[in-house]
Amino acid sequence: MSTESLRIVWVYPDLLSTYGDRGNALILARRAQLRGMPVEVLEVRSDQRLPATADIYLIGGGEDGPQALGAQRLLADGGLHRAVAQGSVVFGVCAGYQLLGTSFFAKGTRCQGLELLDLSSDRGPTRAVGELAGEVDPRLGIPHLTGFENHGGRTHLGPGVSPLARVTTGVGNDGATEGAWRGKLLGTYSHGPALARNPDLADLLLRWATGIHQLPPLDDTWADRLRSERRAAVAAAARA
Amino acid sequence: MPLRAKVASSVSRTAAALSRAAGRGDGSVIGGWIGLKIDPDLLAHLSAGRAIALVSGTNGKTTTTRLTTAAVGVLGRVASNAFGANMPTGHTSALAKAGSTPYAVLEVDEHYLAQVLEATEPHVVALLNLSRDQLDRAKEVAMMAQLWRAALVRHPDVRVVANADDPMVVWAATPPADPAQGHVPPHVTWFSAGQRWHDDSWVCPECGSTIQRSGGQWWCTGCPLRRPEPQWTVEDDGVLDPTGAWHKIQLQLPGKVNLGNAATALAVAAEFGVRPVDAVSRLGSVTSVAGRYAQVDRDGRNIRLLLAKNPASWLEAFDMADVAPTLLSINARDPDGLDTSWLFDVDFAPLAGRQVLITGDRAYDLAVRLDVNGVPFRHVRTFDEAVRAVPPGRLEVIANYTAFQDIRAELDRVN
Numbered sequence: 035m036s037t038e039s040l041r042i043v044w045v046y047p048d049l050l051s052t053y054g055d056r057g058n059a060l061i062l063a064r065r066a067q068l069r070g071m072p073v074e075v076l077e078v079r080s081d082q083r084l085p086a087t088a089d090i091y092l093i094g095g096g097e098d099g100p101q102a103l104g105a106q107r108l109l110a111d112g113g114l115h116r117a118v119a120q121g122s123v124v125f126g127v128c129a130g131y132q133l134l135g136t137s138f139f140a141k142g143t144r145c146q147g148l149e150l151l152d153l154s155s156d157r158g159p160t161r162a163v164g165e166l167a168g169e170v171d172p173r174l175g176i177p178h179l180t181g182f183e184n185h186g187g188r189t190h191l192g193p194g195v196s197p198l199a200r201v202t203t204g205v206g207n208d209g210a211t212e213g214a215w216r217g218k219l220l221g222t223y224s225h226g227p228a229l230a231r232n233p234d235l236a237d238l239l240l241r242w243a244t245g246i247h248q249l250p251p252l253d254d255t256w257a258d259r260l261r262s263e264r265r266a267a268v269a270a271a272a273r274a
Numbered sequence: 275m276p277l278r279a280k281v282a283s284s285v286s287r288t289a290a291a292l293s294r295a296a297g298r299g300d301g302s303v304i305g306g307w308i309g310l311k312i313d314p315d316l317l318a319h320l321s322a323g324r325a326i327a328l329v330s331g332t333n334g335k336t337t338t339t340r341l342t343t344a345a346v347g348v349l350g351r352v353a354s355n356a357f358g359a360n361m362p363t364g365h366t367s368a369l370a371k372a373g374s375t376p377y378a379v380l381e382v383d384e385h386y387l388a389q390v391l392e393a394t395e396p397h398v399v400a401l402l403n404l405s406r407d408q409l410d411r412a413k414e415v416a417m418m419a420q421l422w423r424a425a426l427v428r429h430p431d432v433r434v435v436a437n438a439d440d441p442m443v444v445w446a447a448t449p450p451a452d453p454a455q456g457h458v459p460p461h462v463t464w465f466s467a468g469q470r471w472h473d474d475s476w477v478c479p480e481c482g483s484t485i486q487r488s489g490g491q492w493w494c495t496g497c498p499l500r501r502p503e504p505q506w507t508v509e510d511d512g513v514l515d516p517t518g519a520w521h522k523i524q525l526q527l528p529g530k531v532n533l534g535n536a537a538t539a540l541a542v543a544a545e546f547g548v549r550p551v552d553a554v555s556r557l558g559s560v561t562s563v564a565g566r567y568a569q570v571d572r573d574g575r576n577i578r579l580l581l582a583k584n585p586a587s588w589l590e591a592f593d594m595a596d597v598a599p600t601l602l603s604i605n606a607r608d609p610d611g612l613d614t615s616w617l618f619d620v621d622f623a624p625l626a627g628r629q630v631l632i633t634g635d636r637a638y639d640l641a642v643r644l645d646v647n648g649v650p651f652r653h654v655r656t657f658d659e660a661v662r663a664v665p666p667g668r669l670e671v672i673a674n675y676t677a678f679q680d681i682r683a684e685l686d687r688v689n
Binding site: 048049051052053054055056057060061064079080081097099100103163164182184225226227230231256257259260263 | 406414416417473476477482483484495612613614615616617618619638639641642643645646647
């Protein structure tokens, strides 16, 4: 960790917080605190400088206009690039995932992305709305991904990234793969919020940020029930 | 009324009555649907000759419509779609059923405002608020504000009564005047109903700059958009009218938000010439609105039902609810929106210290949310179990749309 406490930055909640994205910051902070780690959560608005020294950066979902504006401001600010160069963790969701790539579509035009992940996004034939589930890359060592997706984009992965998961329900990147990761950067289309429905994914980010490989286990009774209930609902919908 | 419209109107009434008799709801949608099939202009025909107010916004429209109907009732009979059927089929059915009335107050789904403005040519339109609601199918907030704005440009004669506290509403209500096009700015009367929810209006819809807030005021940091001075405001337990006169408001509906709705109703009624002093006593006669705020006694518990559909309305519900045992029920069926992520947009901390019970199809989503919020709770499988779990006295029930209907049905069965 960079300082005495774990520093989590929620990037531009004024622009990119359309689908309960605050939840990802709350979950991460809670899970760190329950392990006795001091935590600081900074909400950095788009008219403020982005500190380059935090441990984890969270970028949420948003409408087309705010997404394009957010990418522009992150490019102009440069703080996120410096943080990544220093080994910080970045977790992007939906619009926040797309803008980590080389380019994305918003309001009908191609916009420049941050080029932190080797991927690009364009418009799909239909909007992907509904439950999203998949089997996660075994190298990440976490159980199946569950979430809710709501996006019109399709994301094409380059050789420089690995898919986060193989899709079993929903669309994700393109109907076959979902999300992407490289090093300590990870993106997903999953709302829910993603870290509420996937506590092991939250712990993966905490392990990356702290370098602690064995985090003490937590009581995840309710999250486990939620995951089972969602898995059963998805299976029931598939049978219907 | 043309013959075709007369026939359509009569068939519409009959179909609604048949639907009610068959126990298939209140018939307000099916009646209107059949009527519109026979005469697509039926809504326009039924509107002709009436002085009409439309009430639209994300939250509070059913209650405000009811309060406005009560206030305008000072002048004569008022037709209204009182049961929340707020699309053109519902309007058609309500007007057909009411027969000839001098006035109508219609709740309008925000997506249909442009269409209903066109069909009904109202005297006044009330714009309450815009916030995120069921994003898996609804339009995003900025897009909705743009649609409203475009609709108002086409109707410069309609009088607008709008919420000065919501930047999205203010922007929508003040389209640019373009003398070359013959556009004049609409006549707007501003009310202040407060806005507890700010998370959909940090970015200026006009220029994209940040919106600042302080002490009830708000202003854009990059362009002239700012909070207009309201003519109608809530002060203590009453409403200040544009002349500076204060009227005590005694409602049977809970919460500050309903005082704001009362101020809106008085402002709309004033556009028809109703004096607030004549209308205030009528506002107090409104008890429950389509089951909302209804109180039911069962097994020594006084159960009160509050509907909360989206983050903004949850915040209002916490304000309305007494400090008492509280049951929260969440579903995610089609009418509710399928995505439960918004639970994390709501801060449940106000419930800490109350006995909290949770139920509904998506109780586990709520459980995870409350857990991270540090609010202790107990999961119950049935409404009966919830009633048995709390001591005699008040039980507040806060539920989203279909969860609310489920509980209403449950209470109706027994009582």
